[in-house]
Structure formats: C-alpha cells, structure tokens
Amino acid sequence: xxxxxxxxxxxxxxxxxxxxxxxxxxxxxxxxxxxxxxxxxxxxxxxxxxxxxxxxxxxxxxxxxxxxxxxxxxxxxxxxxxxxxxxxxxxxxxxxxxxxxxxxxxxxxx
Amino acid sequence: xxxxxxxxxxxxxxxxxxxxxxxxxxxxxxxxxxxxxxxxxxxxxxxxxxxxxxxxxxxxxxxxxxxxxxxxxxxxxxxxxxxxxxxxxxxxxxxxxxxxxxxxxxxxxxxxxxxx
Numbered sequence: 001x002x003x004x005x006x007x008x009x010x011x012x013x014x015x016x017x018x019x020x021x022x023x024x025x026x027x028x029x030x031x032x033x034x035x036x037x038x039x040x041x042x043x044x045x046x047x048x049x050x051x052x053x054x055x056x057x058x059x060x061x062x063x064x065x066x067x068x069x070x071x072x073x074x075x076x077x078x079x080x081x082x083x084x085x086x087x088x089x090x091x092x093x094x095x096x097x098x099x100x101x102x103x104x105x106x107x108x109x110x
Numbered sequence: 111x112x113x114x115x116x117x118x119x120x121x122x123x124x125x126x127x128x129x130x131x132x133x134x135x136x137x138x139x140x141x142x143x144x145x146x147x148x149x150x151x152x153x154x155x156x157x158x159x160x161x162x163x164x165x166x167x168x169x170x171x172x173x174x175x176x177x178x179x180x181x182x183x184x185x186x187x188x189x190x191x192x193x194x195x196x197x198x199x200x201x202x203x204x205x206x207x208x209x210x211x212x213x214x215x216x217x218x219x220x221x222x223x224x225x226x
C-alpha cells in the first residue's frame with residue numbers, strides 16, 4: 001500500500017540554522033511528490049512539487065527514488081518558516097487524490 | 111478571488127445525526143476533492159467530484175456521500191454520525207479531474223465537525 005512517513009512530529013531549530021524535514025514514501029510506480037505548508041491561521045497551500053525542481057522561499061526538495069525519499073531542505077531557516085509541513089504523494093492518473101504524511105511542525109527560534 | 115470557500119466553519123452534531131458541508135471551488139476550477147483531517151493527522155482523501163460525478167474514492171464507508179452541481183460547487187454528506195467522524199473537513203479544488211495537474215490543490219479553510 002502507498003504510504004508517506006514523516007518521522008518527526010516537531011523540529012525545532014534556531015534562526016540561521018539549516019533545516020531538513022524528512023519524508024519517505026512507499027509506492028512501486030512513478031510517484032508525484034509534493035510539500036504542502038500551513039502557516040498559523042492560514043490554509044494549507046502548495047509549497048513545491050518535485051517535477052518543478054524549483055526553489056520556493058529558499059526551500060528545495062529532491063526526489064531520491066533509490067531511497068524513496070523527498071526531504072525538504074533550507075540552508076538558513078527564518079522565523080517566518082515556522083509552520084506545519086506535510087509531504088504528499090500523488091499518482092499521475094489519479095490527480096487530486098493525495099496521500100499525506102502526518103506532518104512535521106517546524107519551529108524556528110530567534 | 112475568494113479562493114475556495116467552505117461552510118459552515120464550525121458545527122456540532124450528536125451521534126446518529128446527519129450533516130451536510132458545502133464547498134465552492136476557486137474560480138476557474140472544475141474539480142472538487144474532499145479530505146478528512148483528524149487532530150494531529152494529515153488530511154485523508156474521501157472522494158473527488160468532476161463533471162458532476164464521483165470519480166475517485168478513498169477508504170471511507172458509504173455513510174459518506176457527495177454531490178457536485180453544474181456550477182462546480184459541491185456538498186459532502188455524512189449520515190449516521192459517529193464520534194470518530196469528529197474532524198476538520200477540507201475541500202480542495204483543482205482543474206481537469208484525474209489528470210496529473212489536478213494534484214496541485216487549492217484548499218479551503220475547512221469545516222470543523224464535532225460529534226457528541
């Protein structure tokens with residue numbers, strides 16, 4: 001069965017420190033991987049998707065099919081990065097049906 | 111553009127009752143997906159509506175049903191409510207049904223259901 005695992009429920013770092021939010025998935029086909037983010041009192045929104053291979057707000061994520069991982073990274077965390085981050089798995093022929101991980105709360109301390 | 115709008119924002123029901131939640135998609139979107147988010151968990155896919163038909167369904171019982179109207183808005187109905195149905199119900203809109211691009215979802219703020 002398809003599954004997304006985010007092993008850390010809470011990740012706390014100091015401003016300026018590097019950040020890595022871990023995401024592992026299980027799926028035998030060709031997955032589409034996403035990171036969605038929810039800032040305080042805001043809606044869940046797309047942060048980035050693996051096929052775009054772009055950097056959003058300084059965050060990047062590389063799909064590693066060998067390790068079945070899609071970790072989210074940022075070299076220097078900012079206080080405004082504090083939020084709930086969800087990794088999600090989708091299939092190209094099942095658009096709209098995403099499998100979400102449990103989420104990681106990132107707290108960036110001043 | 112108000113984005114995805116959901117109503118009501120909060121509601122309280124008792125076991126056995128029925129509830130209807132409503133969603134209007136983002137302007138230009140034609141597909142609506144519903145998710146259930148229990149406390150401390152990630153969203154879980156319930157079903158998707160496109161062209162007024164249910165196109166995909168997650169692992170939810172038949173007590174969960176829905177509808178999509180010609181203007182693309184959608185309703186989620188839950189019958190015979192159980193305590194375990196207490197959750198945040200999220201509506202997400204996208205374009206194109208099951209195509210790959212429909213994985214880029216625009217979420218509403220959610221309807222928080224409490225079952226007593």
